[in-house]
Amino acid sequence: MRLGLRLLFAFFLINGIAAFFILRVFTAEIKPSVREVMEDMMVDTANILAELASDEVASGRMRLALPGPESDSTFARSVRRYATRPIDASIWGLSKQSLDFRIYVVDTSGRVIFDSEGRAEGMDYSRWRDVALTLRGKYGARASRDVESDDSSGVMYVAAPIFSGDRIIGALTVAKPTRTVQRFIERAERKIMKGGVLLLALSALVGIAVTLWIVWHVRRLRDYALSVQAPTALQSTPPAVPEVPGELGDLARAMDRMRERLEGRDYVEGYVRALTHELKSPVAAIRGAGELLQEDLPPADRAQFAAQVVEQSERLQRVIDRLLELSKLEQRQHVDPAAPTSLRQCAQQAVLQCSARAAQRHVRLVLQGEGASGPWEADLITLAVGNLIDNAIDFSPEGGTVRVSLQGASITVDDEGPGVPEYALPRLGERFFTTARPDGARSGSGLGLAIVRRVLDLHDGAWDMANTHPGFSIRLHLSKK
Structure with a gap:
């Protein structure tokens, strides 16, 4: 497996596991956290209402009776009016159109003497946890389902003691269905899931970017190592x-x-x-x-x-x-040109240096064309052209002609010898690689063309070579940068 794929796989695996557990914790904590907040508010509400109802319970004005404004206490009438109040509130984008508190009051025996919904009055609630604990001076709360098999029918009950002096004379319970806050829980879960998905997407992009960055640099190092x-x-x-x-x-x-x-x-x-x-x-x-x-x-x-x-x-x-x-x-x-160099002057100098040897071999040297001037090092260009002329002289027959032609930034040297075998063309320029001379001798070392190739490399140049039948032609192309 390639390095990039391994890095991506490891990143996604670690990121996925971390995201899974984090999102799992977040979503698992939403529901209990919301219900804890709701219970805290219900504790405050129950204690306030218990204090408001304490005088009527102590005086006996709040007693078990048929519902009706003429027989109910002031507290009871106020609570029933609360239950019928019209409401249309927008809570952070969610609409609330009903008041959901159910309130009931029990006496010291646990019998219900008031129920805001009127369905439990006279019933014995002394065994319910909220009533039993509160009447004993402890914190009383419970959560029950209206329908045993329906988890969404759960109701939370929080009770507060009703005092007369220092004596507990009853208890007031505030009940609220958990479904009233379920919408907030679901909305929070959706937001967390969306945020989690966005986080995963951004993490994936960051992982891909980091992986590509690492792989790109590693590949640069690999290419550098291969080129060394x-x-x-x-x-x-x-x-x-x-x-x-x-x-x-x-x-x-x-x-x-x-x-x-x-x-x-x-x-x-x-x-x-x-x-x-x-x-x-x-x-x-x-x-x-x-x-x-x-x-x-x-x-x-x-x-x-x-x-x-x-x-x-x-x-x-x-x-x-x-x-x-x-x-x-x-x-x-690199090269160090002191001034723009004329190819014509370099070629003339090279021809002059090789003229004595050409005369010994009875080979005629011909220079034609003017050539260009450019940022080249004159001594190196002269050296390269001189080596090409020396090679051409070695391969030329007696009485033959070696032509040096200049055109723009190009220098061409042609001879009238037998040429170079096709198999040997790609190897020209290697140190100590040479071919037989026309007379069968192997006096060359192959270093002449190696020098020419190195001069071209220093000038960012290139060469072309071909057999001309008869003869051999090599052209140098110099860069004008």
Whole structure:
């Protein structure tokens, strides 16, 4: 499973479990909390009403009698008028159109002497918890269902003692159906559920955003790690260290330091291995010729072996010189143009440097076109063009022509040699990769084109090459930035 999917799965799992338990606690606490508040208000109401009814209960004016204004007490008439009052109240968006308190009064024996609904007068309530506890001087309350099987028919009862002096002479109970507050409970539950869903949605968005952020930075580190390798002539400047925050940034910088150490080690290993392979042949040839020269040889053979020593020494010198040039180029990360450079002047300088060698090989050099000027380093451009001309001279037949053509920011070098095998085209520019010369010799080291490729990399340029039958053509495209 990918890192991003694992992070998302873990985040949603933790967030889902937390949200489930939090919402479960919230919704489980709503109903008892609302009923606790309702009971607290009913305690206050019952005690106020008990105090108002105490004088009439003590004097006997509130007694068991048939309902009617002529036989009821003032308290009883007031309570019944309360029950019939019209009401239309909007409580935080919910409409209330009925008064829901039921009030009944019992004497010291627990017999109901007043009931606001008129359905319990004369009944013995002494065994009900609210009446029994209150008459004994304790807090009395109960919750009962009007219909045993219907949970929504529950009624809460809270009683308060009626005093005459310090003596309890009765109890007053205030009753309120729990369904009257159910609407508030349901509305609170809906709001909490909506808030919970919104919280989950926002948490999911945050989780996705954080996961994408982490995965994006991790992938940048991965791509950077994959792009890190020892520098070669085919590689441009080292990849930039990704800018990532926190510990990921520390990891990126640590990877960059590791890359530098690995590059240094691999750079030396690669050069030593390639140089050893390249120097093996000329050293062996020089040693063989030297051993033969120690013997008595005819003058012609002695001259031949001496010429071989000189030739192989020159080959070693060219390899060493170009290795030094390539080593310096590969350690550079950018060019330093002092002023706009003219391609025409660079090409003229390169042709002048190669003219003596071309004359020895009886090869004619032709320069045509003017070319552009741009932010290039003149010495490097001259070096690259000179290496291309040297290669063209090596592959040109005696009496052939090497043409250097300039057009805009492009430089093209054409020869009239046999060309390059198709299989070898993709490998041109690798250190120490070369092909046979027209005369069958393998005097090249492959470093010339490696130098050209590195110069192009430093100038953000590119090259095209093709066989022209006869001949070979290579074109350099320089960036104008």
